[in-house]
Amino acid sequence: MQQFGDYQGEIHLETPGGAGPRFPLVFADLEEQAQAVLPPAVWSYVDCGAGDGHTQRMNVQAFGCWGLVPRMLAGATKRDLSVDLFDMTWPTPLFMAPVGVIGLCAQDGHGDLATARAAARTGVPMVASTLAVDPLEAVAREFGATPGLFQLYTPTDRELAASLVHRAEAAGYKGIVVTLDRWVAGWRPRDPGTGALPEVRRHCLANYVSDPVFRARLPHAPEEDLHATAAQWARIFGNSLTWDDLPWLRSLSSLPLLLKGICHPDDVRRAKDAGADGIYCSNHGGRQADGGLAALDCLPAVVEAADGLPVLFDSGIRSGADAVKALALGATAVGIGRPCAYGLAIGGTDGLVHVLRSLLAEMDLIMAVDGYAALADLTPEALRRVCSGHGPSASGHRGG
Numbered sequence: 007m008q009q010f011g012d013y014q015g016e017i018h019l020e021t022p023g024g025a026g027p028r029f030p031l032v033f034a035d036l037e038e039q040a041q042a043v044l045p046p047a048v049w050s051y052v053d054c055g056a057g058d059g060h061t062q063r064m065n066v067q068a069f070g071c072w073g074l075v076p077r078m079l080a081g082a083t084k085r086d087l088s089v090d091l092f093d094m095t096w097p098t099p100l101f102m103a104p105v106g107v108i109g110l111c112a113q114d115g116h117g118d119l120a121t122a123r124a125a126a127r128t129g130v131p132m133v134a135s136t137l138a139v140d141p142l143e144a145v146a147r148e149f150g151a152t153p154g155l156f157q158l159y160t161p162t163d164r165e166l167a168a169s170l171v172h173r174a175e176a177a178g179y180k181g182i183v184v185t186l187d188r189w190v191a192g193w194r195p196r197d198p199g200t201g202a203l204p205e206v207r208r209h210c211l212a213n214y215v216s217d218p219v220f221r222a223r224l225p226h227a228p229e230e231d232l233h234a235t236a237a238q239w240a241r242i243f244g245n246s247l248t249w250d251d252l253p254w255l256r257s258l259s260s261l262p263l264l265l266k267g268i269c270h271p272d273d274v275r276r277a278k279d280a281g282a283d284g285i286y287c288s289n290h291g292g293r294q295a296d297g298g299l300a301a302l303d304c305l306p307a308v309v310e311a312a313d314g315l316p317v318l319f320d321s322g323i324r325s326g327a328d329a330v331k332a333l334a335l336g337a338t339a340v341g342i343g344r345p346c347a348y349g350l351a352i353g354g355t356d357g358l359v360h361v362l363r364s365l366l367a368e369m370d371l372i373m374a375v376d377g378y379a380a381l382a383d384l385t386p387e388a389l390r391r392v393c394s395g396h397g398p399s400a401s402g403h404r405g406g
Contacts, residue, residue: 009084009085009374010087010367011085011367013363013364014367014371028353028356029349029352029353029356029360033324036348036352037348039352040349040351043351045110050197051197052107052344054194054196055194055292055293056193056194056293056294057192057194057195057295058195059296060296060297061292061295062292063292064299064300064322065289065300065302065322066322067300068300068301068303069324069328071391071392072331072391073389074334074376074388074389075376075388075389075390076376076377077376077377077378079377081379082373082377082378083374085370085378085379085380086380087373087381091316091338092283092284096153098128098129098130098366099329099333099337099338100341100365101155101318101339101340101341101342102124102132102342102346102362103320103343103346104134104157104183104185105135105343105344105346105347106135106137106138106210108121108347109138109140109210109212110209110210111347111348111350111351112351113354114354116139118140118144119140119148120350120358121355121358122134122145122147124346124355124359125148125152125154126148126150127355127359128359128362130152130362130366131152131154132145132149134146134154134156134179135157135159135210136156136157136170136213137159137211138210138212140212141213142174142177142179142213143177146177147177153180153181154179154180155180155181155182155264156170156179156182157266158170158171158183158185159188159189159243160184160189160247162241162245163219163220163223166217166219166220166223167245167255169217169218169219169220170213170217171261174259175259175260180261181262181263181284182262182263183264183266183286184263184266186247186266186268187266187289187294188293189244189245189246189247190244190246193296211235211236211239220239220242223238224238249276252277252280253281256280256281262283262284263283263284264282264285264286264316265284265285265286266288266318267286267288268285268286268308269304269308270304270307271308271310271311272311274311278315283315283316284315284317285308285312285315285318286318287301287308287318287319287337288301288319288321289301289304289321290321291322300321300322301319301320301322302321302322302331302332302335305319305332305337306386309335310336317336317338318340319332319337319339319341323340323341323343323345325365326366326368326369326372327369327372330372331389333381334385334389335386336386345365346358346361346362348361349362
């Protein structure tokens with residue numbers, strides 16, 4: 007039986023004589039190479055956080071406050087990383103978190119399609135963003151046998167929201183992820199200086215311009231009046247949802263409904279009572295609001311309040327070790343954001359597949375060495391808190 011950790015052996019066999027691997031194996035090197043190849047505006051948009059980046063850094067540093075306790079003589083010869091979620095069995099607990107600018111990270115400008123192809127090759131599901139270079143139907147056709155989820159930025163136009171959800175269901179997506187923590191752009195001082203708002207420059211709007219409801223709102227075809235298209239998108243994008251909107255969202259589809267951005271246990275309980283099928287604990291990678299808690303510090307209370315409801319998690323994952331800790335703190339599945347964007351930037355689908363396989367290999371080998379044969383063995387009791395707060399980053403690298 008092949009294990010994910012076998013990827014390390016493949017890398018050694020492919021790089022004889024100390025030639026080094028084709029793609030980086032640690033996040034800092036991945037980050038450095040991505041910065042070298044991405045256009046400055048795209049790099050800035052993906053890399054930066056809100057405010058002075060404090061919350062973004064805290065997301066990363068929070069993982070250093072937990073340590074996994076090794077257990078010997080556990081017989082972890084074979085590891086099972088599969089997870090049952092929404093009547094599906096995923097081969098791994100990882101998924102690719104929604105990144106609205108992922109389409110621009112690939113060198114050919116079609117990163118959404120490249121990401122979907124990486125999902126097909128690895129079995130790691132993709133959460134496809136509403137803000138995409140290619141329409142959601144085209145993205146879904148690249149998934150192969152791997153399930154995909156659709157992330158909804160709920161517009162103020164309810165008819166358009168319904169159309170997007172119905173299109174996702176018809177295209178074969180297996181769940182709807184409603185983002186709550188980015189209905190308005192947060193304070194990001196770096197963006198104005200770089201022009202790093204792709205939507206304002208009419209990028210990543212394929213799901214809108216391909217939608218019949220959106221097109222019907224325009225006086226001319228989108229390709230004939232680009233300014234009007236961007237202006238119409240700006241008018242309908244920001245929807246400050248309330249609890250009263252949840253019954254309507256729930257009614258749009260029978261697909262599993264997940265609410266993204268929930269970090270308070272009271273909100274978890276209200277979401278569960280309102281019919282949510284899953285909770286997505288995240289602070290948007292520290293990209294939208296500075297001065298808050300690290301998402302990882304919110305996770306245990308969210309899991310407790312969910313009381314058996316699946317909890318997806320992202321924000322700050324930089325390694326397989328980080329993912330293992332999030333799983334031990336109760337996450338059902340763990341989302342990867344910036345590492346995916348950077349792998350895509352330096353190597354397209356191949357680069358992204360490498361990033362995912364590297365993360366899975368590290369997770370698998372940590373579980374092997376430390377004596378955890380299955381995800382069920384990764385419980386809060388497997389961790390020890392090793393610090394009471396988050397000090398300055400040891401590496402000095404940006405987080406999020």
